[in-house]
Amino acid sequence: MRNKKLLVFRYIALSLITVLMVGPLVWMIATSLKEPTRIFTQFFPNPIRWENYTEVLGQMTFLKQYWNSIYIAVLVTIFVLLFSSMAGYAFARIKFPGRNVVFLLLLSVMMIPPEVTIIPLFLFMRDLGWVNTHIPLILLPIFGAPGAFGIFLMRQFFLAIPKELEEAAVVDGCSKFKIYWRIMLPLSVPALSTLTIFTFLTNWDEFLYPLIFINARELMTLPVGLSLFTDEAGTDWHHLMSATTLVTIPLLILFFFAQKKFIEGMTAGSIK
């Protein structure tokens, strides 16, 4: 009896919270298909207006921003994977002077909030002529939280790999780089995929850097581009919601297919 009550309570509570979590996204998708005049008068779109999507996808600016977001996030992720696995391997497997000090230094540098360094960085980038280019957007995040977290994660992973796997290669006289590239990296796919998800999602959501370094619309990334949308008088909500749907859905689909990895990637990053 008591258990039954508990079960009913559990389902009611969880359903309520689910409505709060998923409801807004359902509403977003519904609104993205509405006629502009009916946005506020109906919940389910009737008639469905697919043109909202074709119109948004027909805007060069939106497509450009989408492309910017993707290619910057991909580049940052590749560099983070490469650099932090290299550093992680050195910290785990190579004895060199200053190893422990530098490791601690790198991890503590990770704690420096970008909000503090962005002011001088803006001046540097301005003097280099890199404001309003993608260079700072690609360069700076690599050495932020994802990079440092990556070093930590990869080092842990490499430490757990049994030494015997490398010994044969050492006897054969393989160079350190060859061992890292041929043996260690292929073994570390699980850790690399966790890091990929963490880095990609963090970068996909990056707001402060693009807001400060980019002024031209066609150079912006999606978060900043979309936030500008809402400032303009008489926001086209139906178009904005199609745009946000197009931004959200691909990641959600990936999430449904690789939930375990996603959850691992996101929570691992938050527990640094």
Add this chain to the structure above:
Amino acid sequence: MATSNSNLSTESKFLINKKKKPFSNKLSDSIAGWLFISPMFLGFSIFMFGPLVYAFFMSLHEWPLLGEQTFIGLENYQSLGQDGSFLNSLNVTILFSLGLVPLNIILAMFLAGLLKEKFIGVGFFRTAIFVPVVTSLIVWAIVWKNLLATELGFINQLLDLIGIQGPSWLLDQSTALPSVILVSVLKNVGLNMILFLTAMQQVPGELYEAAELDGASAFRRFRSVTLPLITPTIFLTMIITTIGAMKIFGQVYVMTRGGPVDSTKVLVYYIWETAFRHFDMGYASALAFVLFFILLAFTILSWVVRKRWVFHEE
């Protein structure tokens, strides 16, 4: 003489070689090690550590974006105390954290408690609660901005149906900050829920069985068995969530722009405004350093907590 010499020299060469082998290995290891870490090391030095030092240097100056910098020592820091906007932003940031952190932690724990055993639909609910985490923060904020719109917003239309006149959520001083807090909690509570779920699943099942045999109620079981065992996780997630709350910016930028009447103007927003709207780079750096020291204190606290308590970090 000559032969013995040459003999010696070959022998000594041999010896030297033998000795040299490990030495050269050491040297090549050092070089290899530094080469491997050099991209990260250089990047951190140039793009993180350098700017940090430079930001402090800037904070000792009157530093307009264009024009002359003048050294003024600690004047920027001294004027913080008289700056009403700074005190307001500090106040808003603290209020935001005080609202967000307990709400987030309690909700995350409550949900983890409901979801820790297997039952029909458990996977569905876990996924649903994690969905906002995977959604872009800016998208989440834009959607909620519309839902919370005053007259035509979906939430107020719902309230209208049951005869309540909803407030102007984001345009009213008393409701704007709570609205932003709520939207932020919903966005990220899934992360902490997973952390609590992991912690709760590590509590040995026998303890619950024993408690049940002794006739402890569900609430009592939670208070006496679960709570003490997940305390380290609670502390750690509290600190991490607080650090995140202190740095909030994106959702404020999208939903309220710091308004109405500065009631949601958090510290990072004020720093951004000072640096990139009023171009007062020196003072903005001083403000940023205040944030830095607050975050540093919490970070050190988290290390202390971790060292003392955390036993499940591999």
